[in-house]
Amino acid sequence: MKGMRGRRRRGQILIIAAFGMAIVLLSTQAYIYKVSRGHVSSGYDSLGDYVLSVKLGSEHAVTASLINVSNGGAAANLGDNLDRWEAFVAGDYRFGRCDLNSTLASQPPYSQGIWLDWGTDGVGVSSACSDFTMNMSGRGVEVDLSYEVNVTTSVLVSGSYSDLGGDSAVTVIFKLYNERSPTLENSTTLAYLKSGSWEDPTVLGDYSALDYGNGTYLYTFTDTIPESQIPVRVQAYDLRGVFVQAEATLLRDEGTP
Amino acid sequence: MSRRGVVHTLDSFFAALIIVTALLYASQFPRERDYLEDKNLDVMGMQVLVRLDGNGTLGRLVDSGNWDDVELVLRMALPTGVSFNLTVLDEQGDIVNTRVVSNGGLLGRKIESVEYILAVESGDCPLYRLRLQLGG
Numbered sequence: 001m002k003g004m005r006g007r008r009r010r011g012q013i014l015i016i017a018a019f020g021m022a023i024v025l026l027s028t029q030a031y032i033y034k035v036s037r038g039h040v041s042s043g044y045d046s047l048g049d050y051v052l053s054v055k056l057g058s059e060h061a062v063t064a065s066l067i068n069v070s071n072g073g074a075a076a077n078l079g080d081n082l083d084r085w086e087a088f089v090a091g092d093y094r095f096g097r098c099d100l101n102s103t104l105a106s107q108p109p110y111s112q113g114i115w116l117d118w119g120t121d122g123v124g125v126s127s128a129c130s131d132f133t134m135n136m137s138g139r140g141v142e143v144d145l146s147y148e149v150n151v152t153t154s155v156l157v158s159g160s161y162s163d164l165g166g167d168s169a170v171t172v173i174f175k176l177y178n179e180r181s182p183t184l185e186n187s188t189t190l191a192y193l194k195s196g197s198w199e200d201p202t203v204l205g206d207y208s209a210l211d212y213g214n215g216t217y218l219y220t221f222t223d224t225i226p227e228s229q230i231p232v233r234v235q236a237y238d239l240r241g242v243f244v245q246a247e248a249t250l251l252r253d254e255g256t257p
Numbered sequence: 258m259s260r261r262g263v264v265h266t267l268d269s270f271f272a273a274l275i276i277v278t279a280l281l282y283a284s285q286f287p288r289e290r291d292y293l294e295d296k297n298l299d300v301m302g303m304q305v306l307v308r309l310d311g312n313g314t315l316g317r318l319v320d321s322g323n324w325d326d327v328e329l330v331l332r333m334a335l336p337t338g339v340s341f342n343l344t345v346l347d348e349q350g351d352i353v354n355t356r357v358v359s360n361g362g363l364l365g366r367k368i369e370s371v372e373y374i375l376a377v378e379s380g381d382c383p384l385y386r387l388r389l390q391l392g393g
Contacts, residue, residue, distance in 0.1 A: 011268035018272035022279030029283040046371075049303040056310050057376040063313075064382035071380065081382040088348065088384045092374055240313070240378060 047095055047141060051134070054089055054100060055147060058132050061085040062149045063240055066114070066128035070153075070243040075114045078128055079104055096138020105129035105150075120231070124246030127152035152179055153238045157248040161230055164222065170201070170250060172219040174234050182215030186237040190219050193231040199223070228252065298339065298369035298391040305334045306373040306387060316377035319345055319385055328358045331389075340364040340392040348384045365392035 065078035082102040089100045104113030115127040129150040136143035159172035170192065176185050191198040201207050201221040210218040230250040237243055309315040309330055318327045331341055343358040373387040 011264060014268050014272045015275065018275040022275050025276075025279045025283050046297075046300055046303055049300070049307050052307050053303070053310065053373055056307065057374055060310075060313060060316060060376040060378045061382050063378045064376065064380065067378065068380045068382070073380070084348070084382070084384060085376055088374060088376075088386075092372070092386075094372065241380075 047143070050095060051136075051143060051145060054098070054134060055132075057085060057089070058082075058100070058102070058130075058147075059149050059151070062113075062128050062130055063151045063242070066126060066151050066153075067241045067243075069114050069128070070116065070126040071241075075112045078113045078130070082130060095136055095141045095143075097136065099133075099135045101133050103131045103133075105131070118245040118247075120247040120249070122157045122246055122248035124155040124157070124234075124244045125152065126154075126242050126244040150179065151240075151242070153177070153183075153240070153242040153244045154180070155234060155236055155244045155246045157232065157234045157246045159219075159232065159248065159250045160253040161225075161250050162253045166224060167222050168225045168230065169222045170220065170225075170230060170232070172232050172234070172248075172250070174217045174219070174236070176215050176217075176236055176238060176244075178238055178240070183238055184213075184215060185217065186239050186241065188217065188237075189235040191233045191235075192221075192223075192225070193233075194223065194225050194227070198233065298367060298393050299371045301335070301339070302341075302369070302371040302389045302391045303373065305331070306371070306389065309334060310373070310375060313378045315387075316375055316379070316385075319375065319387070320377040320379050320383055322353070322355065324354055324356050324358050327354075328360070331358070332360055335360075335391075338365075338393055342390045344388040344390075346386040346388065350386070353385070363390055363392040368392045 061081050062078065065081045068077045069075055082104070086100045086102060089098055092098060104110075105115075106112070109115045109117065110127070110129055113128055113130050115125060115129070117123070117125040127150065129148065131148050132146065134143065134145040134147075154177045156175040156177075157172065159170065161168040161170040172190060174188065174190075176183055190201055192201055193199070201219065201223070204221045204223055207221040208219070212218070231247055232250055233245065233247045235243070235245045306315065314330070315327075318330065327343065331343065335341060340360055340363050342363050343354065344352060345354040345358075347353050368390060370388065370390045373389065375385040375387055377383045377385070
């Protein structure tokens with residue numbers, strides 16, 4: 001009888017051991033599977049992207065305002081647009097309460113966040129600037145962020161002319177910048193002052209325009225201009241649609257006889 | 258004697274069956290996993306929208322009402338296997354997309370939604386709220 005029981009127990013032990021091995025196998029495999037899953041912190045990723053989207057929106061709102069103001073809109077449009085943007089952001093409770101506040105640049109040369117300087121010294125600037133503070137709180141999120149948005153389109157105009165025995169061969173170099181980096185134009189209008197009126201050089205036979213592809217443009221033309229100094233004016237739109245203008249007075253090239 | 262042998266054989270058979278079953282189950286765990294399982298669709302959607310909005314493209318397309326191109330850029334930006342449906346609301350909360358912007362309806366085991374607030378680089382600075390639903 002004892003021998004019989006011992007054999008039965010051996011059989012039970014064998015099955016229990018098999019169960020044990022099966023459990024170890026399965027749990028090991030399950031553990032490896034679980035560990036192989038990357039830890040994805042979606043909440044953090046989303047928050048970072050959300051903050052970035054608000055910052056991008058602020059930049060777009062400032063740019064849109066500069067487009068408006070540089071094309072003849074009221075300077076107050078920047079403040080109005082940013083007020084709308086702040087209210088729009090405040091209505092979004094995805095991560096809790098979000099307070100966005102803008103402070104328009106008021107230090108000279110800025111006024112109401114806008115600086116338009118379309119001078120006669122060969123430099124033209126259209127710029128909008130505002131500081132932002134962003135506070136988010138609630139739903140386990142605390143964000144305090146300050147950033148500045150400065151959108152500036154500037155233009156440099158230079159050149160000279162040479163006397164060709166009564167005619168003047170004019171060379172104008174025009175450089176366009178976005179935030180001090182060279183950028184491409186969307187469209188440009190060049191004019192020169194002759195006998196008190198602004199003339200269009202594109203109607204002249206030898207007018208030529210050369211685009212260097214790096215934000216630098218060269219214009220040449222020849223006309224009979226009685227004045228010894230030739231004022232030229234460049235009006236340009238960058239690819240964002242911001243308008244900028246500059247005038248320069250060209251002097252006779254000393255290298256010409 | 259023969260009964261004992263039968264019992265031994267049955268014990269061994271059951272033990273072997275248990276081990277083989279465990280091995281079979283273990284082999285069913287996926288070795289190569291689809292990365293979409295790990296990636297949260299809402300995070301992916303937000304990143305795509307941020308990327309498209311970075312240079313103002315998204316705003317220009319939405320503001321011009323060019324829904325074909327909006328759909329096209331979303332098709333290109335989102336991975337294959339992710340379905341989407343975009344709803345565009347204006348500042349007052351009214352739906353402005355005049356047609357469905359989708360790649361064939363929302364499909365997939367998982368459906369997630371992301372909202373994106375958009376300011377457009379245009380003269381009167383229009384504001385939009387984009388609701389992007391994703392399935393994968």
